Amino acid sequence: DAGVTQSPTHLIKTRGQQVTLRCSPKSGHDTVSWYQQALGQGPQFIFQYYEEEERQRGNFPDRFSGHQFPNYSSELNVNALLLGDSALYLCASSRLKEKQYFGPGTRLTVT
């Protein structure tokens, strides 16, 4: 049984560009949450998707958007990239409010 997978592993973008990160949840999980983890910090909640809808959102600007597909996989899109968007982006999946399982993350560098 594969755990949570994320792609790509690493990504380098230039300021102003747009990026899409992808997440496949653990088998049997229907809820996907996205987090941003800056260097030396704990993960910060971006948003959570359930039944293809954004269920809750953290304190992130509208440049951050997402989507959940019928197979429960999810994408995180970030527009108009800023240097401060450089971070590790983590995806976590769960079933309802049960234990969250995290993927290995996507390391985004904005130059």
Add this chain to the structure above:
Amino acid sequence: TQLLEQSPQFLSIQEGENLTVYCNSSSVFSSLQWYRQEPGEGPVLLVTVVTGGEVKKLKRLTFQFGDARKDSSLHITAAQPGDTGLYLCAGEETGGFKTIFGAGTRLFVKA
């Protein structure tokens, strides 16, 4: 806004020493979780504490939830180099689906 503060931020000790990591908040949480994160990986759940005053043991790790459910501690006995990593406490926002993380304690155990 509910916040979790962890201390110390960084800890470097010799193999065999004991240590305690703290997680504090001014808010009540229905439960708190402790995660361990290694470089290049996502956080892995170690334990969830739910009841005020609860103590849980996981081999050499002892987790305690404060009576008022506002704080928690993690005690490691006879630390080993394999315990090296980032320890994160987290709690679910009251009435929501958002998980709030502390900034983490980075532990380095020298052989």
